[in-house]
Amino acid sequence: MTLILSNDDVEKLLTMPDCVEALEQAYKELAFGRGVTRQRSDCITPTSHAPDAVYGLKSMDGVVPALGVGAIRINSDIVTNPKIGNTQRRVKVPAAPGNRYVGLVLLFSTANGEPLAIFPDGVLQHIRVGATNGLGVKYMAREDSRVLGLLGSGWQAETQLTAALTVRDIKEARCYSPTRENREAFAARMSEVTGIDVRPVEHPEDAVRGADIAMCGSNSIDPIFFKDWIEPGMHLSSIKKPEIDPAAIKAADRVAVHTHDTAPILVVAEGAPFQEESKGKSWNAAKDLDFSKFPTIADLIVGRAKGREGDKEVTCFLNNLGLGFQFAAAGAVIYKRAVEQGAGHDLPTDWFTETVHP
Amino acid sequence: MTLILSNDDVEKLLTMPDCVEALEQAYKELAFGRGVTRQRSDCITPTSHAPDAVYGLKSMDGVVPALGVGAIRINSDIVTNPKIGNTQRRVKVPAAPGNRYVGLVLLFSTANGEPLAIFPDGVLQHIRVGATNGLGVKYMAREDSRVLGLLGSGWQAETQLTAALTVRDIKEARCYSPTRENREAFAARMSEVTGIDVRPVEHPEDAVRGADIAMCGSNSIDPIFFKDWIEPGMHLSSIKKPEIDPAAIKAADRVAVHTHDTAPILVVAEGAPFQEESKGKSWNAAKDLDFSKFPTIADLIVGRAKGREGDKEVTCFLNNLGLGFQFAAAGAVIYKRAVEQGAGHDLPTDWFTETVHP
Numbered sequence: 021m022t023l024i025l026s027n028d029d030v031e032k033l034l035t036m037p038d039c040v041e042a043l044e045q046a047y048k049e050l051a052f053g054r055g056v057t058r059q060r061s062d063c064i065t066p067t068s069h070a071p072d073a074v075y076g077l078k079s080m081d082g083v084v085p086a087l088g089v090g091a092i093r094i095n096s097d098i099v100t101n102p103k104i105g106n107t108q109r110r111v112k113v114p115a116a117p118g119n120r121y122v123g124l125v126l127l128f129s130t131a132n133g134e135p136l137a138i139f140p141d142g143v144l145q146h147i148r149v150g151a152t153n154g155l156g157v158k159y160m161a162r163e164d165s166r167v168l169g170l171l172g173s174g175w176q177a178e179t180q181l182t183a184a185l186t187v188r189d190i191k192e193a194r195c196y197s198p199t200r201e202n203r204e205a206f207a208a209r210m211s212e213v214t215g216i217d218v219r220p221v222e223h224p225e226d227a228v229r230g231a232d233i234a235m236c237g238s239n240s241i242d243p244i245f246f247k248d249w250i251e252p253g254m255h256l257s258s259i260k261k262p263e264i265d266p267a268a269i270k271a272a273d274r275v276a277v278h279t280h281d282t283a284p285i286l287v288v289a290e291g292a293p294f295q296e297e298s299k300g301k302s303w304n305a306a307k308d309l310d311f312s313k314f315p316t317i318a319d320l321i322v323g324r325a326k327g328r329e330g331d332k333e334v335t336c337f338l339n340n341l342g343l344g345f346q347f348a349a350a351g352a353v354i355y356k357r358a359v360e361q362g363a364g365h366d367l368p369t370d371w372f373t374e375t376v377h378p
Numbered sequence: 379m380t381l382i383l384s385n386d387d388v389e390k391l392l393t394m395p396d397c398v399e400a401l402e403q404a405y406k407e408l409a410f411g412r413g414v415t416r417q418r419s420d421c422i423t424p425t426s427h428a429p430d431a432v433y434g435l436k437s438m439d440g441v442v443p444a445l446g447v448g449a450i451r452i453n454s455d456i457v458t459n460p461k462i463g464n465t466q467r468r469v470k471v472p473a474a475p476g477n478r479y480v481g482l483v484l485l486f487s488t489a490n491g492e493p494l495a496i497f498p499d500g501v502l503q504h505i506r507v508g509a510t511n512g513l514g515v516k517y518m519a520r521e522d523s524r525v526l527g528l529l530g531s532g533w534q535a536e537t538q539l540t541a542a543l544t545v546r547d548i549k550e551a552r553c554y555s556p557t558r559e560n561r562e563a564f565a566a567r568m569s570e571v572t573g574i575d576v577r578p579v580e581h582p583e584d585a586v587r588g589a590d591i592a593m594c595g596s597n598s599i600d601p602i603f604f605k606d607w608i609e610p611g612m613h614l615s616s617i618k619k620p621e622i623d624p625a626a627i628k629a630a631d632r633v634a635v636h637t638h639d640t641a642p643i644l645v646v647a648e649g650a651p652f653q654e655e656s657k658g659k660s661w662n663a664a665k666d667l668d669f670s671k672f673p674t675i676a677d678l679i680v681g682r683a684k685g686r687e688g689d690k691e692v693t694c695f696l697n698n699l700g701l702g703f704q705f706a707a708a709g710a711v712i713y714k715r716a717v718e719q720g721a722g723h724d725l726p727t728d729w730f731t732e733t734v735h736p
Contacts, residue, residue: 052648053647053648054423054647054648054649055423055647056421056422056423056645056646056647057421057645058419058421058437058643058645059419059643061416061417061419061439063414063415063416063439063440063441063448064414065412065413065414065441065443065448065488066443066488067443067488067489068443068446068488068489069489069490075441075443075448075488075489075491077439077441077448077450077486079416079437079439079450081419081421081435081437082421083421083423083433083435083647085423085424085425085426085433085647088426090421090423090433090435090454092435092437092450092452094450094484096448096486096487096491096492096493097491098490098491115489115490115491115492116487116490116491116492117490117492120492121491122486122491122492122493124484124493126452126482128435128454128480129454129474130423130424130425130426130433131425131426131427131473132427132456132473132474132475133433133454133455133456133473133474133479133480134454134473134474134475134478134480135454135480135482285416285417287414287415287416288414289411289412289413289414289441289443290410290411290412291412
């Protein structure tokens with residue numbers, strides 16, 4: 021049976037607590053080398069879409085034998101680099117028919133090799149980023165953390181908040197993002213969704229001042245959290261390297277990373293207007309820090325390193341790069357539930373493409 | 379439009395001359411860095427299929443912007459290592475439902491990212507290996523080559539012969555393989571198919587003695603062609619490194635390789651009974667030769683290196699490792715023809731799996 025699932029299916033089949041638990045179990049396999057993951061690779065070329073755009077074929081894979089699955093995640097992206105204000109942004113264009121993005125997860129059985137499921141990566145992509153930082157909170161933030169400062173108001177911020185609520189008894193969240201309407205809409209909606217008080221604030225400092233946990237969940241490729249904002253006992257969290265200023269990372273008592281892979285294997289074609297300043301900047305952030313010296317989240321989970329000792333320590337988790345392994349771990353849950361619930365079906369083109377930003 | 383094609387479709391849509399031409403054009407893109415390819419990766423783990431078997435999730439990808447396509451090829455293999463006689467063999471098990479193998483090619487548009495086609499890799503896998511060695515013959519064998527010595531009688535031997543016939547006016551082929559029935563059946567069938575005289579012989583030396591071209595197309599991981607068999611003006615050809623004894627490679631006047639990648643990126647899980655002797659032996663063959671010094675087939679095609687100068691030179695082409703790029707180049711032809719001919723349709727599970735050994 022090969023199930024074709026939609027993003028809607030995935031959303032119904034996998035909750036944030038499910039994903040946090042699945043990743044936690046799977047990282048134990050990874051820590052002991054029983055599960056494996058392959059460094060992400062990006063092939064970047066010109067595209068006829070536009071002279072200043074690039075095409076990117078990106079893939080990552082991983083296998084969790086204990087769960088009986090391997091997964092490959094593939095993205096087939098058109099990416100532009102418009103200058104918005106003074107900042108160069110990296111924008112994925114939904115260029116496929118029907119204005120859709122293209123990202124797919126293929127799930128295979130390690131028992132007999134068969135393809136178990138194919139589904140778009142968008143929803144899972146969001147949940148797994150959140151779940152990973154959620155594990156950072158679980159293993160590094162103070163047990164009595166109650167106040168969350170959130171920098172960002174997009175989908176990354178949403179899953180960061182949801183994940184933190186899964187592992188800590190958060191009572192209050194304060195959200196800052198540069199555009200007033202965005203942060204206000206986010207706060208109103210997330211107060212409703214989560215049942216806790218989510219409050220929009222006018223300055224980033226207002227979000228993190230007095231917070232037990234400071235979470236970055238933005239699309240910025242420049243630092244948005246700074247050393248001066250650190251308070252004793254705080255846990256810092258980022259979804260990619262550049263969000264937390266290197267000085268702040270260095271000031272933390274303990275730092276952990278998602279993976280020791282520091283960047284994808286990058287193969288860039290001649291003539292591709294690939295913007296090192298835009299994407300490379302993210303991977304090259306904090307270059308003077310030796311990431312291989314920091315424990316990984318898997319190390320913390322199996323007790324090979326401590327996430328925190330004492331209430332005064334400042335801890336910092338950098339979700340520096342994604343792993344195909346995550347799609348295998350969470351994919352196993354999605355597939356099991358889909359079979360139990362009879363979800364999924366045969367597929368037209370639309371099921372290979374998606375409206376959700378992957 | 380996302381086409382689901384079968385191996386039968388691919389066989390009808392792509393001829394050997396098509397594939398040779400598509401690769402030849404595409405390698406020019408690769409030579410100038412306008413096309414890109416990513417080193418193959420293999421994730422190897424234990425499998426519940428059998429204690430002495432391994433699961434392998436393997437992927438390779440490449441993009442040819444000039445053809446408007448990128449491709450990823452994925453294999454989800456169950457592999458055993460039985461001892462047959464005194465030799466340890468590497469055997470892919472068709473363990474998926476219906477006793478099928480699992481190998482897929484996904485083709486994407488570089489213009490808008492959309493998935494263009496999905497098809498099993500088996501037939502194309504065979505054709506592209508042959509076509510690659512065919513290009514070796516085209517750029518390295520004497521123009522007046524008439525006699526082909528063939529070591530092997532399986533599907534690899536078949537596509538080697540077909541490819542050689544595409545680029546040279548071969549009049550006679552002699553085939554050796556260890557099992558009499560196999561070589562006799564092969565010779566009878568291929569005489570019929572090709573219209574030339576294909577003759578079975580009792581010893582490998584009988585196949586290559588006096589031949590203009592000596593082609594190895596076997597599943598052996600030990601040398602099957604030796605230095606003493608070399609004659610002036612001969613072209614040697616292998617589909618993987620170990621077939622030609624290192625002493626014979628060193629004795630050649632000119633050597634070219636398919637790629638400077640010498641082995642896949644290999645990630646092996648703890649507890650996987652991975653047989654270095656079996657698979658690793660192939661990648662590690664001729665280790666004392668510096669493959670990075672040999673020109674690639676792409677170098678020969680664009681004239682960066684010469685494949686042959688004069689009729690007395692001994693030339694040698696080593697098709698040392700496959701590239702995802704090949705699937706993109708040939709995939710573009712398959713897709714174009716499929717659209718023209720209205721081939722393909724929606725897909726049940728069987729269209730993700732295959733009976734042809736990939």
